[in-house]
Every structure is written in C-alpha cells, then in structure tokens.
Amino acid sequence: YFMKVIIIGGVAGGATAAARLRRLDEKASITIYEKSGFISYANCGLPYYIGGEIEDEGELTLQTPQSFKARFNVEVNVNCRVTAIDTAAKTVTVEQLKTGKVFTDSYDKLIISTGAHPALFGIGGADTRGVFTLRTVEDTLAIKRYIDDEHPREAIVAGGGYIGIELAENLVRNFIKVTILQRPNQLLAPLDYDMACLVASKLKKEGVEVVFGASVKAFSRKGDKIICTLADGSTRPCDMAIAALGVLPDSSLAVQAGLKTGVKGAICVNERMQTSAPDVYAVGDAVEVTHFVTGAKALISLAGPANKQGRIAADNICGIPSEYCGSQGSSVIKVFDMTVATTGINERAAQAAGINCQSVVLSPSSHAGYYPGARTMTMKVVFENTTARILGAQIVGYDGVDKRIDVIATAMRAGLTADKLTELDLAYAPPYSSAKDPVNMAGYMIENIMNGLVKQFTWHDIPGLTGDEGAFLLDARTRGEYAAGHVAGFINIPLDELRGRLAEVPAGKRIYVMCHSGLRSYLACRILAQNGFDCFNFSGGYAFLRSVCLGGGMPENMFSCGMER
Numbered sequence: 001y002f003m004k005v006i007i008i009g010g011v012a013g014g015a016t017a018a019a020r021l022r023r024l025d026e027k028a029s030i031t032i033y034e035k036s037g038f039i040s041y042a043n044c045g046l047p048y049y050i051g052g053e054i055e056d057e058g059e060l061t062l063q064t065p066q067s068f069k070a071r072f073n074v075e076v077n078v079n080c081r082v083t084a085i086d087t088a089a090k091t092v093t094v095e096q097l098k099t100g101k102v103f104t105d106s107y108d109k110l111i112i113s114t115g116a117h118p119a120l121f122g123i124g125g126a127d128t129r130g131v132f133t134l135r136t137v138e139d140t141l142a143i144k145r146y147i148d149d150e151h152p153r154e155a156i157v158a159g160g161g162y163i164g165i166e167l168a169e170n171l172v173r174n175f176i177k178v179t180i181l182q183r184p185n186q187l188l189a190p191l192d193y194d195m196a197c198l199v200a201s202k203l204k205k206e207g208v209e210v211v212f213g214a215s216v217k218a219f220s221r222k223g224d225k226i227i228c229t230l231a232d233g234s235t236r237p238c239d240m241a242i243a244a245l246g247v248l249p250d251s252s253l254a255v256q257a258g259l260k261t262g263v264k265g266a267i268c269v270n271e272r273m274q275t276s277a278p279d280v281y282a283v284g285d286a287v288e289v290t291h292f293v294t295g296a297k298a299l300i301s302l303a304g305p306a307n308k309q310g311r312i313a314a315d316n317i318c319g320i321p322s323e324y325c326g327s328q329g330s331s332v333i334k335v336f337d338m339t340v341a342t343t344g345i346n347e348r349a350a351q352a353a354g355i356n357c358q359s360v361v362l363s364p365s366s367h368a369g370y371y372p373g374a375r376t377m378t379m380k381v382v383f384e385n386t387t388a389r390i391l392g393a394q395i396v397g398y399d400g401v402d403k404r405i406d407v408i409a410t411a412m413r414a415g416l417t418a419d420k421l422t423e424l425d426l427a428y429a430p431p432y433s434s435a436k437d438p439v440n441m442a443g444y445m446i447e448n449i450m451n452g453l454v455k456q457f458t459w460h461d462i463p464g465l466t467g468d469e470g471a472f473l474l475d476a477r478t479r480g481e482y483a484a485g486h487v488a489g490f491i492n493i494p495l496d497e498l499r500g501r502l503a504e505v506p507a508g509k510r511i512y513v514m515c516h517s518g519l520r521s522y523l524a525c526r527i528l529a530q531n532g533f534d535c536f537n538f539s540g541g542y543a544f545l546r547s548v549c550l551g552g553g554m555p556e557n558m559f560s561c562g563m564e565r
C-alpha cells in the first residue's frame, strides 16, 4: 500500500510540498487540485508582465501540469476546485470547473495551500468592467488585455501596499497616469511613517499622484468612464481601476470542515504545519504564523514562508520532524529605480506591542563615496532599549539595499544583538561597500547609545522644543546649507567653528543639535559633551526631516516641522 496525498492549491506552498514529497517518497500517490488554469505560477512576477518587463506569458508559468507530471510524477488537475473536506471520512469533494462534474477523492494525508484572496472590504461595484484585482495569471491576462484593447489613460489604484505600488509602476510603464488612493496616512504598512514618506516622494517624482486619507467606497460605470466614489462622497473619474487593499486568507474550506482558525480566519497550525484535524496540514497565506520578533500570532503573506512551510509539511508527512520557527516578514519591493526593504517589526508595531525601544536613522552610501555611482540609502534600525535586541530594520535607497536588509535579517535570526552588528566581518571593496559597511555603522550608532555616549532626539520632538526655555537649538551645518533652509528656532554654528564659539552655547541648557545627516551633529555633540554640555543628536538629520515633511500624508506636518528659509 502506498501513501495517498492530496494537495489543494498548486502554486507556492502546494507545488513546493508536492515536489518535496516526491523527492522523499518515490512511491506515494500525489494529487494536486488547482482551481485556476495554471500551477506553480510566479505570482510575484505578475505585475511585471503587465508592465512589459516580462514579455513572454510563458515565463510566468514555471511548470505546466504535463511538465510537473513528467518531472515529479504528480497528478495535477487544473480547473478543479475542491468544494468540501470531510476530515472524518478523509475525502475531498472536487468540482471540475469546465465540465461541472463533481466527484470525491480520498486521502491519507491532506495539504491545504489555498492561499489568500484580495480583500474588498465591501467596496461596491468591484465587478464593474475595467475594475480589477490581481492574484492569478487569469487576472493578469485580463488587465493586460484591457490595457491593450481600451488604451486607458488614467487609472486609480485603491491601496498603497506592495501590490498597489508595483502595479502603479507597471501601469506608468504603459503610459497610464496613475493615482493611488490610500486610506491611511502612509504607504506600505510594514514601514514607519517617516520611512514611508521617502516612498511617497519617489512616487510623486515619477508622476504618480498619491492621495492619503482617501477611502474608496464604490466603483460604477458612466459612459466610457469608471467613477470611483470615496467615503467622503467625492468622486473621481478614471479609465481603469485596481483594488489592491490587501489580502485575506482563503480558509473557507477549512472553516467548513471545522478546522481551528485564528487571526482573520487563518488556519491554525503547529510548528509542523499540522492543523487541528488529524492528517491535515496547511501552509502559506492561508495559515497564521508565529511572529519571529513578537511571538504573537500574525498573518504574513509572502512567498518565502509559503515555500518553506510547503517543504516542512512534506517533511513531516514523510517522517522528518522539521519545524517552522516563525515569520520575520522580510520583504523587498522595487519602486521604479528605488528599492525598499524591511525585516522584523517597525517602531510603531514595537511600541504597540509594549516594547521599550528606539531606533537609529542613518544615511550611508551604497559603496565608497569616491568610487563612481555611490547612492545614499536611508536606513532605520529599531532595537530594544534594555537588551539591544534587534527588532527590525527598514531601508530605502538604490544599490545595496537588499544586501543590507538580508544581513540584518540574518543577524536577527541568529539572535545577534544590535551592538554585535559592529563585529560582522563583511566583504568590502570600493565598488561594493565601505570599510565600515552600513550595517556596521548602524551597530556603532546603537552601541554609542547603549553606552550612553550619545543621546538622540527625533522629528517627533521638534514641535515640543520650539519655545522650550530650557533648550538651545543648534544647527551645525555650513552657513550656506542653513541659509537654504532650516528649522525655525535653530541657531547656526557650523561644526568647524564650534570649538572657537563655545561661549555662544548657553551653559545649563539642554543642547539639541541638528545637521544634514546626523554625522556632523554627532561630532558636535561629542565636542559639547566633553565640554560639559548635556547634548542630544538629531536622528536622521535635516535631510530626513525634510523628506518627512514633504512626503507625508499629513499636510500639518509642514507646520510642525517649522521649516523656514
């Protein structure tokens, strides 16, 4: 007798599980049921087919049912939707979508990898012609066809998350004017507000309009236009629209079968990807995971976790006790020529979890400044105050962003504290990095804070400082930089004149020092501290503050920043 495994869903988690199962058990009967017409397709590549960067539709489907059968001897049934699971009888009910035929199939082991579906949050008229969501190859082809046939000139993308932003870029590549409507006051929820401002600025620079506080309620058709109605009753016309408001786990089958579910209805599993029903495993976007940083249950809908979990489920089915040790949410996105990457949790989430934390913000070069082509990246590393545990990092920049986030993600997995980032022995030559890599630099900054060598203040503190009698606000940049723009109330003493002008710094006051990036103000703080002053260094520098003011979703920030010329 050979083991019989059924897998529901044949893409990231499902196809990985099937391939691993076959590598471990040559004799098992393995069957995939997939409701779409394709298996093992590249979800993550779909936006780039719409933009034309991936030209050949065939590139999107990594395997066909035939190639998968030939390579892995797995029965792949596309256009077959599983409509019910009977965990007592150990059967699934399958509907063959093309013929309407319904049949049952039995299993010894079942893997559910049904993924997630685009969330619509009750938006009316989401089925209006010209309004799309993007999840499958079919969705992609429909969007592409609509663009080719109807030549839309203006598009609305509802939602400024990963898929919304990737689509915005790829619609622009089709010469479509794009507006992103975003209900929260920032893009990309895994980023903190300040880092997300850099992304908003970039999109605006590339001609994408970004509207914050805009909650889409309904779409409708009026002649050849689509009308998008917002919660405040205002309307915006466009020629096509995409709803990219996030995803929800596709767990309806599991719910129906009485499996235990958790966060937003996601399927509960243990470390071995076993559900509450015997011999039923679940993986991917359909399951809740333990967050690697907080230990809380979370939804992290990404391809890496789905692939790992598929493999782990297969291992356990074949008697190898692999375990899934939590998701960290490491992710990266291309925003035109910019790269944005995160790992772990941001400062907002850390505070919400009650963790006593702070962050450093630095703007190192991608490689040695004297070697051509170096670009600045903005890096934020969040750490726990008492322990220096790294909670997460966010990087926005160009070259080398993905490399640095992966180094920090690895350090976090290995349990390295932030001060240990100073010890990482990283590869260096001028075209690639600096002798002190940006990751080392973040470590030095955190070490200085942990040692009490530096105290810092952030842009959140600025409104409270103007008018504070006990504070002296010092701008350590050059006269020219100061004249070009500064924050109200800051007095200019250029760093290189500071030692000679110490008499101008009032004794007994707290000294708040700002410069362009945070480096010269750090040097100024060290001079001042060693002369007996109580100093605070401005995290991120004037450049960071400026981008927070200019890129943000809250116009009043312009005032709270107090920037003046």
Ligand code: FAD
Binding pocket: 008, 009, 010, 011, 012, 013, 014, 033, 034, 035, 036, 043, 044, 045, 046, 047, 080, 081, 082, 083, 113, 114, 115, 116, 134, 135, 136, 163, 250, 253, 283, 284, 285, 286, 301, 302, 303, 304, 306
């Ligand atoms: P999926 O890969 O979605 O597979 C689930 C499959 O199950 C689907 O094909 C579905 O048709 C099928 N199914 C559902 N219900 C049934 C049923 N009842 N019967 C039969 N079949 C069923 N992640 C990243 O990490 N990086 C990226 O850059 C990235 N980009 C993305 C871009 C886009 C446009 C999209 C949509 C997703 C992106 N993701 C990205 C997310 C990533 O694709 C998912 O996290 C991953 O595919 C999840 O794997 P899964 O196996 O759980 O679900």
